[in-house]
Amino acid sequence: MGKIRVLLADDHTILRQGLVDILKSYDDIVVVAEAENGGELIQKYEKVKPDIVLTDIEMPIMSGIVAAKQIIQKHPEAKILFLSMYSGEDYIYKIDSIGGKGLLSKEIIKDEFVSAIRSVFNGGTYYFGKNAEELDHILHRSKEIVNRRKKTNTTLTTREHEILLEIAKGISSEEIAANLKMGKRTVDTFRSSIMSKLNIKSLPMLIKYAIHYSESSHN
16 A cells, blocks of 8 residues: 655644654655645645645745635645644634635654645544534634625625724723714714624624624734
8 A cells, every 4th residue: 555645734843844854754644745835835736736735825826725715626636734823713714615625733752743734645634633512613613703704794884884983992982082083972872783683682792793803803
């Protein structure tokens, strides 16, 4: 049986070399190419056609996710694992939605790292060791959040959107009014309209939603 051929992409040379050194100690895995950015990742994939791609999310020129999306669109059979310092559910959803096969922490222990590669090679997925039920719950919640965000973007006016992002800062109506150069009563009117449109029943619920919406809007 042949070795699992890995293409490794990360813009940090020291980290990349460390991962290469780890994989050298396993007889069934070999690193066949390395890339320093998303553009190079696409080029190297076309050249070596690896069994597994292991890529950082954040890279110069083109992110790992954008590069992976292009690879998967052309090669649906591609098996791509991501490395990141971030473990938010929105990352899991984003990777799954483009056809990625998993997400690993850069702080992952060696045995788990190799186990993830083998699992994906054999047709599985690997997201921080979460089981299928946990992953289904995360994807379901994330899909609801994405759909709600789309609804917010299409339902709210530009000014209401601005006020929602101000609410996310946890500041008072007076402070929002000062920031946006309008009266407090106007802010309160807009806030009531936002709550009505989004079917939010209380101010604490609105603040919680605004914070989550603000965070997800920047991802």
